[in-house]
Amino acid sequence: xxxxxxxxxxLFLKMSQTRHxxxxxxxxxxxxxxxxxxxxxxxxxxxxVGVCSALAPEDLIAQTHRGHNQAIGKGMRLxxxxxxxxxxxxxxxxxxGGCMHIADSSxxxxxxxxxxxxxxxxxxxxAFAQQYRKLDAITVCFFGDGATNEGAFHEALNLASVxxxxxxxxxxxxxYAMSTPLNRHMNISDIxxxxxxxxxxGKSLDGNDVISVYEATLEAKEYVRREGPMLxxxxxxxxxxxxxxxxxxxRTKEEVESWKKRDPLVLFRDRLLRDGICSAEExxxxxxxxxxxxxAAVEYAESSPEPRTDEVLRDVLAE
Amino acid sequence: MRELTYAExxxxxxxxxxxxxxxxVFLGEDIGVYGGAFGVSRxxxxxxxxxxxxDTPISETAIxxxxxxxxxxxxxxxxxxxxxxxxxxxxxxxxxQAAKARFQFGGQFSVPMVIRTPSGSGTGAAEQHSQxxxxxxxxxxxxxxxxxxTPADAKGMLTTAIRDPNPVLFLEQKxxxxxxGEVPEGEYTIPFGKASVxxxxxxxxxxxxxxMVQRCLEAADAVAREGIEAEVVDLRSLAPLDRDAIxxxxxxCGRVLIVHEACTTGGVGGEIAAIIxxxxxxxxxxxxxxxxxxxxxxxxxxxxLEDTVVPRTAGIADALRGLARKGASWPRA
Ligand SMILES: Cc1ncc(C[n+]2csc(CCOP(=O)(O)OP(=O)(O)O)c2C)c(N)n1
Ligand SMILES: [Mg+2]
Numbered sequence: 001x002x003x004x005x006x007x008x009x010x011l012f013l014k015m016s017q018t019r020h021x022x023x024x025x026x027x028x029x030x031x032x033x034x035x036x037x038x039x040x041x042x043x044x045x046x047x048x049v050g051v052c053s054a055l056a057p058e059d060l061i062a063q064t065h066r067g068h069n070q071a072i073g074k075g076m077r078l079x080x081x082x083x084x085x086x087x088x089x090x091x092x093x094x095x096x097g098g099c100m101h102i103a104d105s106s107x108x109x110x111x112x113x114x115x116x117x118x119x120x121x122x123x124x125x126x127a128f129a130q131q132y133r134k135l136d137a138i139t140v141c142f143f144g145d146g147a148t149n150e151g152a153f154h155e156a157l158n159l160a161s162v163x164x165x166x167x168x169x170x171x172x173x174x175x176y177a178m179s180t181p182l183n184r185h186m187n188i189s190d191i192x193x194x195x196x197x198x199x200x201x202g203k204s205l206d207g208n209d210v211i212s213v214y215e216a217t218l219e220a221k222e223y224v225r226r227e228g229p230m231l232x233x234x235x236x237x238x239x240x241x242x243x244x245x246x247x248x249x250x251r252t253k254e255e256v257e258s259w260k261k262r263d264p265l266v267l268f269r270d271r272l273l274r275d276g277i278c279s280a281e282e283x284x285x286x287x288x289x290x291x292x293x294x295x296a297a298v299e300y301a302e303s304s305p306e307p308r309t310d311e312v313l314r315d316v317l318a319e
Numbered sequence: 320m321r322e323l324t325y326a327e328x329x330x331x332x333x334x335x336x337x338x339x340x341x342x343x344v345f346l347g348e349d350i351g352v353y354g355g356a357f358g359v360s361r362x363x364x365x366x367x368x369x370x371x372x373x374d375t376p377i378s379e380t381a382i383x384x385x386x387x388x389x390x391x392x393x394x395x396x397x398x399x400x401x402x403x404x405x406x407x408x409x410x411x412x413x414x415x416q417a418a419k420a421r422f423q424f425g426g427q428f429s430v431p432m433v434i435r436t437p438s439g440s441g442t443g444a445a446e447q448h449s450q451x452x453x454x455x456x457x458x459x460x461x462x463x464x465x466x467x468x469t470p471a472d473a474k475g476m477l478t479t480a481i482r483d484p485n486p487v488l489f490l491e492q493k494x495x496x497x498x499x500g501e502v503p504e505g506e507y508t509i510p511f512g513k514a515s516v517x518x519x520x521x522x523x524x525x526x527x528x529x530x531m532v533q534r535c536l537e538a539a540d541a542v543a544r545e546g547i548e549a550e551v552v553d554l555r556s557l558a559p560l561d562r563d564a565i566x567x568x569x570x571x572c573g574r575v576l577i578v579h580e581a582c583t584t585g586g587v588g589g590e591i592a593a594i595i596x597x598x599x600x601x602x603x604x605x606x607x608x609x610x611x612x613x614x615x616x617x618x619x620x621x622x623x624l625e626d627t628v629v630p631r632t633a634g635i636a637d638a639l640r641g642l643a644r645k646g647a648s649w650p651r652a
Contacts, residue, residue, distance in 0.1 A: 035622040036443025087621035098445045098620030114447035115405065116377050149376035150408070177377050179353035185376040250352045307619075309627045316616050 003214065005277050009286060011053055011210050012272065015045040015265055016290035018069045021078060024294050025068075025085055025099070029244055034085065038099050039066040043208075043239040046264035047172045049073040050213025051140060051234075054221065055108075058137040060126045062119040063112035064172065065100050066238070070142050075107045078293050079300035088304035095307040096315070110139075116177075117143060117150030120169070124156045127167035127229075138166040138224050140217075146177025148191055154198075157229065161198040164228035168220050169195075171233045172207065178242045179250035195231040207234030208264040211271065236264070320501040326359045328470035328502045329435070329491065332477035333360070333397060335506055337367055340395065343481060346373045346382055347399030347435075356401045357437060357496050379408040383434065387417045387486075390432040395481060400436040402448045403490060417486040418461030429484040433477070437493035438466065439530055439580055440618040440629055449618035449625075451529070451581035456488050457558045457590065463511055464558040466490040468532040470500040472555055475509030482508065492530040512559035516568070520550035523642050524568035526591050527578040528554040531630060535578055538635035547643040549576075557587055562594055569600035574642045575608045580629045583612030611638050 022040045029038065041048065044066070052061060052073025063070040071081060076092070084091025085099045092102050103111030110126055113119035123141030130137050147153055148171060160167050171191050175182045183189070195202025201223065205212050213234060220230050237259040241248050272278045278286075323331065337343045345363065347355070351374040354361030364372045375382050379400060386396040400406050406413060413434065420428050440449035456464045463485055467473040473491070480487040517532060518539050527535045532553045539549035552568050554561060569575050575595060577588040588610040595601065595608055614628040 034443075035625075036445065036620060087624075093620075095621035095624065096446075096619045098443070100447075101445060101620070114445065115408070117408075118447075146377045149378045151378070151380050152408075178349045178356075179351075180349060180374050180376070184374065245356075247353070307621050307624055309623060312619060312624050312627050313614065313616050 003211065007053070008272060008277055011049060011214065012268060012278070012283065013286045013290055014049045014053065014072050015210065015268065016287045017078060017293055018045045018049060018072050019265060020290050020294040021072065021081070021297070022068055024298060025082070026240070028086070028298070035087065036098050037243045037245065038085070039243050040240045041066045041069045041238065043259060043263070044172060044174060044236045045069045046210035046213055046268070047170070047207045047234045047236055048142065050210040051170055051217045054214050054217035055140060056137065057108060058135070060108045060110055060123070060130070060137065060139040062110045062123040062126070062139070062141045063102070064119070064142045064144060065112060065114055066144070066172070067102070067112045067142060068099070071102055071104070071109060071112070074109055076102070076104045076109065078297035082297040082301040083304050086301045087306070088301055089307045090300070090304040117147040117152040119143065120147070120152050120156040123167060124160045124165060127160065127165035128163065130166055131163070136225070138168060138221055140168045140170055142170050142172060144177065145171060145173040145175065145182055145191060146180070146185060148194060149185055157195070157198040157200065157231070160229040161200045166224050167229045168217070168224050169229060169231045171231065173233050173235050174238045176238070176242070176251070181250070190233070192231055192233045200229045200231060202231040202233065204233040204235060207236035208262050208267060210264060210268050320503065322499045323470050323502040324497050324499050325470045325473050325492070326357060326496040328474040329359050329477055330361070330363065331502070332474040333481070334363060334366065336478060336481045337371060339506070342393060343395045343397065344371050344373065344389065345397045345399070346375055346386060348375055348377055348382070348401050350374060350399050355399060357493060359496070360399070379405050380412055383409040383412040384416065386432045386434070387412055387420065387430055390430045390486070391420060391428045395431045397433045397435060397481060400434060403436040403438040403452055404447050404450050406434070406436060406452065413456070413462065413486070413488070414459050418459050421485070422461060430486045431484045432486045433480045433489050434486070435489045435491060438490040439492050439494060440625055441494045443620060443622060443625065445620040446617040451579070451613070453490055453557055454581060454586050457587055461486070462558070463487045463556070464490065465511055465556045466492065466529045467555055468492065468495065468529055468553050470498070470502045472509055472515070474502050475507050476511070476555065478506060479508040479511060483511070490529070494530050509555070511556040512561050513556065514561035514564035515553045515555055516550065516564070517553050518549065518551040520548035520572065522547050522572055523549045523574045523576055523639050524572040525549050525551045525576045525578060525639070526554065526565055526568065527551065528557065529580060531578045531580055534630065534632045535635055537632045538639055541632070541636045542639045542643070545640070547639055549639055560590070560594070565591055565594055566598045566600045569595045570603045573603050573605040575604070576635070576638050576642055577608065577610045578630055578635055579612050581613055582615045583610055584615045586612045588612050606642055609638055609642055611635060
């Protein structure tokens, strides 16, 4: 494993932050402090964190509705994310977007999307701009398994391929589109084969193993810069319901439990201990830091002002 | 009479039609085991099975298009689009295909398809899950647009929609799904293009539809205590529009307030105002026609902001007071 210890610790911290952020956010929901809905990625932390931690600050990402791991991976601030979640003026989108629409242009985030597949063509446009400006940077576009059934996915991959754009398509395959299992919404079992139809490279891997995700992204990044688009499929699982109102009557508790045995955080922790990179104390300290960071984010968000109603029309159009 | 929620009334109409007519099929995302994002189709998979209650991939263009083709080929599909905002993904199939198939082929085909979809704000679901897009389709000849405001209307109008030989956009009000009301047992239809006067009055005609009907009734009650009698007309059907009911109420009251949740600019309210200004009711008007629609803004996430951009009961009552005041009459030279 040629990854520097500092990077590994960063990955562990970001995954822990994501887990605590979402567990806390879910609790705020049950306490009635949040209006609206949320889509949690608990169980999928290694995907967004692993991919985004392999990117440079100038690389761009387009996130999904289930993208807190993607946002934290790219370096977004927990306090402003939490403030957005609570609809506060200090939130990333000043309370306009909520957690389904978190964006931070300062770290290269083009934003999360509430329209399944809606972000894919946008990411292609960003990669087009990078190519046009002859930049070194690439764009990474996240979407789910379900999103690959939208026309937007197919049109976007084809266009990116024809123009050889510097874009990495990342499919976070959690085997469900809401209640519909993968084997009932498509007739293939490996989503990566969809790349073939567009003449681009496709690769599937274990999305719960953050080290393989990170390394595959580093490699894909070089490939994309040289050769054009690639599709990376990260196989993983979501533990929680699709959104806060999900009765989860479409899968068994046993299935969920069996995935929890391959929990991305536990797998990574074991690996770091086994390889002697970190001691248990060090890992506990990182986890404790993540908890404190999230607690500080909640405090920041709760003490932040509400947006002003007389400014509601502020950003309908640019001046 | 027994009471049902708006969601149950929709399920009852759809189930009755599926029992009566085996050409009725039901397609959409997560409508089977999950019962639909708002639980409207809960239990229908068990009764009708997966051949007639079909979960689809997330492919709105294909879902609506499949409905159009099946309708042209003898079925009566009811397709569900999970949130009305996602009709934008299927726009070609609705606007260029469903709404044109009969006309452009000289009447050889009909498209007896219903697109059921929840509309409106108020759930904190933000910009891409909260819009009121009816005006786009009212502006599209070849498709009917209806939006019931009570459980009884929801049942009768969905039955009418399924039996209609044309494409019908059936806009459900997501905040009304859990609202209860009396609903007759058994099959019945409510004709399209017929408004319903929810409250009689003589001072101001309030023309409205959808979720705003309830707010207009509350506002009318509030100003009644001050001696202003508002008449509340629930259009129910937006295409076709009940021109006669609009004109009659405007003539009777001489003052008109039009209320809808959708943004004001380019909204259905402009059409209603034009119908009045273009009719004999013009000569009975004692004040300019007023429109109270949503602000020309996307729907924000923050709850207070979200409330700010759509008409509220207090704002409707204020508009009624403003219209009823003497000073609001025409300045007579
Ligand atoms: C165009 C569109 N259709 C449907 C939805 C409703 N919806 C939101 S997320 C989702 C499931 C998405 O599945 P997938 O792409 O696999 O992502 P996951 O939720 O599993 O992360 C659905 C159907 C939507 N938001 N946008
Ligand atoms: Mg999925």
